[in-house]
Amino acid sequence: MKLCIVGTGYVGLVSAACFSEMGNDVTCVDVNPEVVRRLERGEAHIYEPGLDSLVQRNFKDGRLHFTTDLAIGLDNADLVFICVGTPADEDGSCDLSHVEAVARQIGQTMQKELVVVDKSTVPVGTADRVRAIIVEELIKRSLKLPFDVVSNPEFLKEGDAINDFMKPDRVVVGTHNERSARLLREIYAPFAHSRDKLIVMGVRSAEMTKYAANCMLATKISFINEIATLCEKVGANVRDVRAGIGSDRRIGYHFIYPGMGYGGSCFPKDVKALIHTAREAGIHPELLEAVEAVNVRQKRGMAVRIREYFAPQGGVEGKTLALWGLAFKANTDDMRDAASLSVIEDLTSHGMRIRAFDPIAAHNAAKILADNYMVEIADSQYEACRGAHALLVVTEWNQFRNPDFDRIRSLLIAPLLFDGRNLYSPERMGERGFAYFCVGLGEAQK
Template structure:
């Protein structure tokens, strides 16, 4: 058993804290948001993530995890402290490190003995060293003599699949230049030894870079297949067959070869822009990644342009799916927001919107100016009733299982914009639908 402190209870921090406690460790999870902590103490997860509440209940019952806002108590508790706070994007595309540096200052203020400070937040290369500098300076201001070590352990959790990703990682990256840190971190992750999960041991700077490089490559792969889809529509090819054939090449793999209305979420948009800015600051040029960012913005706009082209005088459109992906309530950088804003800005469309989890988040994200054109619906069928077309933006399973015969009766006209290609074009057309997919 290892005494662990996790600072931050967002997607990364909450999953990590619960995961470490489920391994049998003694975990204290710290956050400054009292309302969030109160919910967690009462067994309520502040985020939607499949499996999170069961994991929370199990570890609260076993008394392996404590949630608190008490910085001194939390920092003194852990022999290993994980930093898992947000690193939001600034208006200039840089990474806002205020939360990370505040945590570093807090650790320096309350650290009482040797500890290993591990950063899990996604940060530019060199941030861990700066965390160490801030902690050291703060300790010196206290006129104390306390040693500590710094490490980097980036997360690779997918929203909607975060629990599975934590317990079944493709690999674990440990960035440290200290043998003692490596020994202690290996104790935490030794549970994966039997399953032969690779543990990559590298420098702190390399570990920080691995996270950005990984997300940027995946964003590039998504954007590539989206551009192939757009070309397929022009030349009469089928992108699904193209992607399937490409994916059977062992050098490529089928993952992330799914065309759609562009990527969104809390990671890919932020991390691609951050990496481009990091490169600029160091005199390097990432021309491929710069193009990926521009192409993704175009892809989001292309979806709404398809609707406007089919309905130049406007109409009622049912928009199904608001989260940037299924199994999450996260709407950050979601293509749905771009589509809603664009269609609402024309003043020609009534938008009936529905999502199984992200309705409140979408309401909060959209400007009030769009609200007069939006009807918030309680089900997919309510959204589709007397609509001129339905647009599927997020591939929730409940949309895949809709009764298409009943749906056809509800719609004013049987028009489907399937921006996730969840249906087969031939099947829909055989039922009398006018079908618009992506790249087919």
């Protein structure tokens, strides 16, 4: 089938690479000419494991094309996927300006019958808005072309996006149009060998499903983080509590790891957007507000703990912190709403210097932190430790899981480790001579 994908970020480029891998002819359209130039050279402009080779192979085989011109992308396309960003606006609502701009361009450019598929995460009612914009533009052109707007939210997660796209748990399709549903079933069939994974529903339900899924996951994270905070106060161990509750099949082990709160390009903005939707609908979203408040507190939690630790020693001013991991989670270069940024903002505003290392996100982080002269990016995880007063682990990269602790101890001014991801065993760290602080461990457990 001939497909057009608009927006070649984490969702658009992964979708395009996977659809072209299955033999479809896919043209990617992006407004950013630099992104298109790099893709044409076979370089993915984002980091996602396995993506480079998939893009290069399909580009070389002529099934994957890149352009800044939507008219080229829509030429003979059966379906167009909108995969542009939907960031949070200042009031927390979803900023639909990119989606609306694409809808307008589609209306100005389409030449034949088309199925417009919205893959971006968008509030309920957006498909109607997209439809209205396209109609408005077609009227201006005195054209009456048949088209449908379908909601097909994406559930991939960065860091494992190819796997998620290739083997999805489900594919949600929101449409009342049988032809559209048939087309979507056809292009997703290669990704659903084992069983029928397509769940067809109304457009509004599909739009809501994406927010409900992300908010449910964010709720699990805030829940376990709240329990972890409580464990610290009452002398319990959240690792044991997690094992104890996760073994209940109704609860499960997934997404109940205590840590530094959720970040990234989706959960924070999607929780905010659903709160906004609820308020507009006249509902007070008490649970979602609490999920967000707990998360904001959790993201700064380690910074507060570090300040409290150094308070009897004259505070953090003039001291240096080695910080491991800048990306919002492992296996991505994405810095959007990363916990590292909250910690850095808090500690540098109190005069602490940060020497940070990240194996993949360092480049993106350096751009974001360019104005903060208190932050230095180190070339290696050990270099970050040289002469620092403490080490804080923020992101759970594999290379941080079993480091050379003797080397760390020899490089730090004092053997002091704050672990925001619970990567190490408190007993072993004690044996190694470290003062060790992790998440959710009460005094009685240390």
